[in-house]
Amino acid sequence: MAVDLRKLEEIFHGAVTVEPDSRADYLDSACHDDDDLRHEVESLVAAYESGGGLLEENAVTLALEVLGKSSNDSMIGQEIGPYKILSALGQGGMGSVYLAQDSRLDRKVALKFLSGEFVMDNWAKRQLIKEAQAVARLDHPNICAVYGFDEIGDHSFIVMQHIEGQTLADLIRTHALKPDRIVPLAQQIVSALAEAHAHGIIHRDIKPKNIMVTPSEQVKVLDFGLAKTVPKTLDDATESISQLSKSGLLVGTIAYMSPEQLRGEKLDYRSDIFSMGTVLYEMACGRNPYVHKTNAEIISAIMSREPESLREVSLNCPRDLERIVDKCLRKDRAERYQSAVELLIDLDNVQKGITLPLPIHKYVNVRYAGLAAMLLLIFAVIMAVYRSWPRSDHTLAILPIVCEGLDPSTQCMGPAMTQNLVRAFSHRSGLRVTSSRIEPSLWGPQAASPEKVGRDLNADTVLYGRIRRGEKGLILTTRLQSVKDGSRIAEESYALNPDQTSMLEQQLSLDTAYYLHLPINEDDKNLLSALAVQQNRNAEAMQLYATGRMYWSKRDGENIQSAINNFRQATEKDPLFARAWAGLADCYVFMNSPAYGELTSKDAMVKAEFAAKQALAIDDGLAEAHSAYATVLMKGRWDWENAEKEFKKAIAVNPDYSPAHWGYSNLLSHTGRMPEALAESELAMNLDPFYPAATMNHCRTLYYARQFDQANTCLDRLAAEHPTYAGGKYMHGMVYIELGKLQEATQIYEEIYARDKLYGGAMLGFCYGIANRRSEAERVLAEMRELAKTRWVPDQELGIIYLGLNDLDRALPLLKKSIEEKFPPSQALSVSPMFDRFRSDRRFAALARPFRPPSNSVPSSASVSTSTK
Amino acid sequence: MSSPNDITDLLVDWNNGDELALEKLLPLVERELHRLAHSYMRRENPDHTLQTTALINETYLRLVDQKKVRWQNRAHFFGIAAQIMRRILLNYARDQNRQKRGGRAIHVSLSEAVVMPAEKDRELISLNDALNRLEALDERKAKVVELRYFGGLSVEEVAEVLKVSPITVMRDWQFAKAWLAREMQNGS
Structure with missing residues (x-):
């Protein structure tokens, strides 16, 4: 009977991995005739597929909910100035109220503190002070008195009268209130309101709590926390919903708000009248007139629906009271009681048993029917603003996805995918979609320019793609290009499973939405979860990854850092997410130059290697990971042989991945294979013509090939x-030196140096040195040494200045150290033309020996095919 | 009273096998979680899950004397935090369940009541029982569940705490989830 757990586990994992169709076959062969075992596996698989219930969530979240709702007693027992905190009295939107003993006056007081995150919030603090000031002006038996406002240590608080009793909310919950009790209580509440209104104060948060x-049945109105004097300017008045929702207050009190309050309009006293109507209704029948499950329904009810008639809900409710409530709850404030005093008069009349005059007609206002929808729309827009920066009406042109180099028996699914994409995109808000039937050749060296095609279609952005066969199956590569300046916004590659294109189309739609900063919709969220399940991925991690790629596509110092942060978080959420690790590696290999920040090259390489290896351990089929790892091997380890293998793997997996080609071109140029290097760098540039670094790499390869013109x-x-790409200028200076234009070169480095000493210092010092401007070279040297006290300055940078001064005795030890440390830029000492003038020196030549190509290396197929052109 | 020092000492004692230390530790950690949970809940942020790891981190930073407990003990702390979280939640679930069954009409005002979402209390108790049974069968799998579910740890963090590979953790987690789900269905 007892089943071997190890065996059970193994077969279980097998069973959930195979397709459901072939599961029975799998179990036949895996379990042989062991029925017990088979039964066990089947029941586990069934449980697995029905979901883990509680386990699908996170207990910490549950704990947050549970603990967050329970009381907060951390203040209790503390002494703040003369006040000793005795117990908690209640929680408001931003504040907590505690009972305290005032040791000076020996009386109990209530202290209202800002709570939680509002402690440090200046807006909340101003609000608290305003409340104190507002109430301090009022002297009324039905308004809770304020004794003062205090700031002691970190605490800001109002000192208030302590009231023994219970809240009206508790009273309503525990007692059915009879009319003869309701009306006297209501009279007291309304007379408190009348007093406040007479002082120009609107309460704005009247509710049973x-x-x-x-x-002794005496009423005390509390919490003038939102009270506001009638605004003198329009600006004052517009602060409303946005500010309320900022504090989270909107949520708790929404069911007592007036329609104009929900709309965020300028409020007057009649808003309090409406709220008073809801309180009266609740007193009479025990529940709020607009009670619903969701805020949206509550809002919609307050805006556009008449509540159930009070007398239908509560049979013994006097007709007069019903009429009063009706008048308070009119949607249009012009039809409500126009002042608290008017309402008070009617309540007094009910109390005296005098019948009210009959209303002439019952007016139902339908004008607000559409307003709830509008309000929700406003909410949606606010959400969108938070989530991203939506562009108004962006036009995307979707060009046909083409197939290339597929054998004729494979059907091209490009046209079908294109159609589906157009459909998927047309559901997106903020986006207009156009498409084109013509198939301009957008790939390869003679390609038409996508932005021109886009311009003809009146589009802002062009999306185009092609399907090719990679080593492990079909690959769809898509590009997103700006029409305005032709810049590449993004390039993505997707493994293409012909049976599952619809998920891919949706993913593409989502990725594009990210790149274009479009609002993320509900479908996207569902898709993310579905994708996460399908790929066994964490949805949040996928979102972080997409954001990371967005920053990566614009890599420069700051964006690289943002990309790293996103990728890092993605790997933290989901450690088996190979692409996120690959992205991280891709970022770190960039950081081997001082231009990208403080990280020393060694640290960057260690991090890149770790990330790349993680990626490859999880998924061997990622071009990004192979390419990043190759770069680490080349730049960090100077291991040309293995680097070459990895670059070739990357290219085999995805022949379109430009960074692999330009990395490989570097390797070829450093190991003395210039024709192949030029072919690869040209290919990389053509694959990615709008990304400056790829072009720059080709220019550099030409320089290494001594083709200076x-x-x-x-x-x-x-x-x-x-024009803004800084790396190009730097390179240009080096070419000018070889062309004998030392003056121009010097000017370039003077400009760079003025902006960034670390970046420009070595080359500027070098130029001064070879121009025999020794004192200026020495000044730069001194300044670089000064800089080294606060920042990491690579030894090689100083060594190059000494070289320029022809001081090899000082230069060589520094350069030797750099080479021994395998500082990536030191590889240039062996390769770069600027050092040719020192190669006749035996010591220099011995130090900067040329690198040999690895034995039995054969150039990749890509470079062979293009170099024959 | 509950200075980081005391808590650090209690953690060390508990780790050395002093079960009484846990009893003293629980209310201190709980109070801190309370305080933090309040400020997190107040933000009315629908994405609570985003903040859970931050919550644990913050608790750790507040409670433990950083100078006394070294960085490598962070993983260790997560392990402890997960156990504490399990105990706290279970206590709440049992209290609430007892009240429901006992039908004692104690009136607790809303602000003091601990409200566990409907049915969650029973589910939590049955999960705890199932987890105890799993522990007898395969201790590591039970630990993975405790760390991941109660501690909110990522796969990688669990791997770090248990000194196994992330892939092993992932497999353990999948199997344990299926096993526990089945037990809970059968048990209830």
Whole structure:
């Protein structure tokens, strides 16, 4: 009977992995004739598929809910100035009220503190002071008196009269209130309101919880926390819903708000009248007239629906009282009681048993029917603003997805996918979709420019893609390009499973929404969860990953850091998320240059290697991970042989992945294979013509190949296309030196140096040195040494300045140290033309030996095919 | 009274096998969680899950004397926090369940009442029982569930605490979930 747990576990994992269709076959072969075992596995699989119930959530979340609702006693027992906190009295939106003993006057008082996060919130504090000031002006038996406002230590609080009794909310819950009790209580509440209104104060938060009833049936109105004097300017008046929802107050009190309050309009006394109507209704029948499950329904009811008639709900409710409540609850404030005093008069009449005059007609206002929907729309927009920065009316042109190099027996699913994409996108808000039937060739060196196609279609952005066969199956590569400046917004590659294209189309739609900063909708959230389940991924991690890629696509110092943060969080949420690890590795390999920040090259390489290995351990089929790992091996380990293997793997997995080609071109140029290097760098540039670093890499390869005129032309073009790209200028200076234009070169580095000493110092010092401007070179050197006291300055940077000064005795030890530390940029010492002038020196030549190509290396197929052109 | 020092000492004592230390520790941690939970709930943020790890972190930072407890003990703390969370939630679930069954009409005002979402209390108790049975069968799997569910730890963090690979954790977690779900269905 007893089943071997280990065996059970193994078969269970097998069973949940295989497709449901073939599960029976699998179990036949795995369990043989062991019926007990089979039964066990089947029951576990069934339980697994029905979901883990409680376990699908997180206990910490549950604990938050549970603990968050229970009382907070951390203040109790504390002594604050003369006040000793005795017990908690209640919680408001932003404040907690405690009972305290005032040791100076030897009396009990109530202290109202800002609670939780509001302690440090200046807006909340101002609100608290306002409340104290407002109530201090009022002297009325039905208004809870304020004794003062105090600030002691970190605490700001109001000192109030302590009232023995219970809240009207508790009273209503525990007692059915009879009319002869309701009316006297109501009279007291309304007379408190009349007093406040007479002082120009609107309460704005009248509800049973804010009304205390003492054992002797005396009413005390509390919590003028939202009270506001009648605004003198329009600006004052517009503070309303947005501010309320900021504090979370809207949620708790929404069922007592007036329609105009929900709309965020300027309020007057008649808003309190409406709220008073809801309180009266609740006193009479025990429940709020607009009670519903969701806020949206409550809002809609307050805006547009008449509550059930009070006399239908509560049979013994006097007709007069019903009429009073009706008049308070009119949607249009012009039809309500126009002042608390008017209401008070009617209540007095009921009390005296005098019948009220009959209303002429019962007016039902339908004007507000559409308002609830409008309000929800406003909420949605606010949400969208929080979530991203929506662009108004963005037009996306979707160009046909093409198939390339597929054998004729494979049917191209491009056209069908294109159609489905158009459909998927047209459901998105904030986006207009156009498409084109023509199939301009957008790929390869002679490609038409996508932005031109987009311009013809009047689009802001163009989405196009192609399907090719990679080593492990079909790959869809998509690109998103801005029409305005031709810049590449994003490129993504997806493994394409012909049976499951619809999920992919949705994912593409979602990714694109991220890149275009479109609002994320409910479908997207469902999709994220579905994708997460399908790929066994954490939905939150996928969201973080998508955000990370967005930053990565614009990599420069700050964006790289944001990308790292997002990828890192994604891996923390979901440690088996290979793509997120690969993204992280991709970021860190960029950080080996001082231009990207403080991280020393060694740290960056260690981090990159760790991330890349994690990615590869989980998924061997990611071009990004192979390429990042190759870069680590090349730059960090100087291990040319294995780096080459990894670059080739990356290219085999995804021949379209541009960074792998330009990484590989670097490797080739460093190991003396210039023709192949140029072919690879050109290919990389053509794969990614709008990304400046790929073009820059090609220019650099031309420079390494000593083709200085071509390098110069290349850099001129780069500067024209990407005038703000700093790396190009730096490179251009080096080319100018070789072209004998030392003056121009020096000017470039002077400019860079003025902005960024660390980045520009070495080259500027070098230029001064070889121009024999020794004192200026020495000044730069001194300034760099000064900088080194506060920042990490690589030894090589100083070594290069000494080289320029032809002081090899000082230069060589520094450069030697850099090489021994395998500082990535030190590889240039062996390769770069700028050091050719020192190669005749035996010591330099011995230090900066050329790198040899790894034995038995064969260039990749990509470079062979393009180099024959 | 509950200075970081005391709590650190209690943690150390408990770790050394002093069960009484846990009894003293529970209310202190609970109070801190209370305080934090309040400020988190007040934000009315629908994405509570985003903040759970932050909550545990913050609790840790407040409670434990950083100078005395070294960084590598962080994983260890998570393990303890998960156990504490399990105990706290179970206590609430049992209290609430007892009150429901006993039908004692104690009137608790809303602000003092601990409200566990409907049915969650019973589910939690049956989960706890099932987890005890799983522990007898395979201790590590039970630990994975405790850390992940009660501690809110990620797969990687669990792997770090248990010194196994993330893949093992993932497999344990899947199996344990299925096993517990079945037990809970049968048990109730």
